[in-house]
Amino acid sequence: MFYPLELQNNTLNIPNSEVEKTTFKDLGLREAQLEEFLASNLELLVEDDENLLLVGQQVRDISSGRTDLIAVDENGNLVLIEIKRDLDDIKSRKEPFEFQAIRYAATLAKINNVETLVNKIYAPYIEKKREISQQGLTAVEQAQRNLNTFLESNESKGIFNKKQRIILVASQFDDQTLSACAWLSNNNVDISCFTIEPLKFADQLFIDFTKILPVQRNEDFYVDLAESNSSIKRDNSNRISKKRYLPRMKELFEWGILSPNQKVSIKNQDNSDATVVDEKTVSFNENIMSYNQWGKVVTGWSAMSVYEWIIPEGQIKTLHELRLERIDNKQRD
Incomplete structure (x- = not known):
């Protein structure tokens, strides 16, 4: 539970105002806005001994599916990040949240070299975000340079995309989704679930961000x-x-x-x-x-x-x- 504190005369007190749970829907925020927030704050999704390079956003496949965010981690693996604003968004889908992610991850598994990632995903992302270098490089050249630098710095160029990771983010998860994700994790699928919930205290807004799967063991x-x-x-x-x-x-x-x-x-x-x-x-x-x-x-x-x-x-x-x-x-x- 999240408790605010006040420090008065070297004494800790809990203020009279209460922390209230709210929803992104009540705040008038759409899933796209939540996606942009996470795209700018991907460090929330990883341990502090991990690196990520964001390489794609709203990437379409040939079946008209769209992946929210795609990153590369320090091991050279592609990381699929799927976001749902709330439980209603999860339940309103025609296919389960985790199945959608697995289907997208299977598509990413077909990317077996840096050039394919650059041409199909990363360069279009750079072009869309207008992140072209001031050195006169094209989007493809800039993507190639960024990705090679990241992989070489992390000594992972020779093991590019040997495995894919899935990260699911929502304000709430239904029991069936959590059950399926726990089973996948126990069977060596690299899948994680995070909850992200808005909280109100007085006139301020806070984010409660929690990793709920995989569950940590005491030995960890x-x-x-x-x-x-x-x-x-x-x-x-x-x-x-x-x-x-x-x-x-x-x-x-x-x-x-x-x-x-x-x-x-x-x-x-x-x-x-x-x-x-x-x-x-x-x-x-x-x-x-x-x-x-x-x-x-x-x-x-x-x-x-x-x-x-x-x-x-x-x-x-x-x-x-x-x-x-x-x-x-x-x-x-």
Whole structure:
């Protein structure tokens, strides 16, 4: 449950005003507006050790189906993102929400090289959004450059689209959809479900964004032992084996790996220097923004792994490498 707080004379109080649930429909918002919001804030849909590059929106297939959003993740996989405003929108469809997504994902599975993605999806998206480079590149050339840079930076060019991911987003899900998605997840289909609900408090609006599937296990919160060489390994399926739920920004500040007013940069990115403000924000070009927003501005990606790309001044290692090193040293003591 979401509770607002007031701080008065160093005392916490719950205000008299209550948090009220509302709906996007009551707010006069359409599904298209929700789609645009998520297109600009894809970091809400991924862990902070994941990267995303948005490559398509409202993409039609030959059967006249339309995919809401398409992205590429740090493993080179295509990510299908389907959005429904509310439960009524899910129930009003002729086919189940999850079946629609599976059908679209099957279409994406046919894209087996970068050139096909560029020509059929990414270049038209760039052209539609008028994101043509100032360097005189065509939409195809710009798409090719963006995608190759993203894949090469994440060392995933050679494993492009070996697997597809599905992300479903709605303010509510019916039991049948959740049951089907849970079964798919248990049978190794990479599918996730998120709820996004608007809340009112006084004159302010808030978003309650929650991942409800797949369900986390207690073991997911255990901190893994660091690799002896502090590196990230690829498993036999060519997916990057990453350690999730490692220490976050709070611990990095406590350990002195990061501190306010410290200079930081983004790996392999020129002119990316920023100044740490606190655990959540940096100052870049005299603007205060989140770490992920800074990464998006510098790289052009839709979401950036802050731990695997940020390098503190005076270091050659990323935050991820530094925290693994710290864990390794603590285990030796």
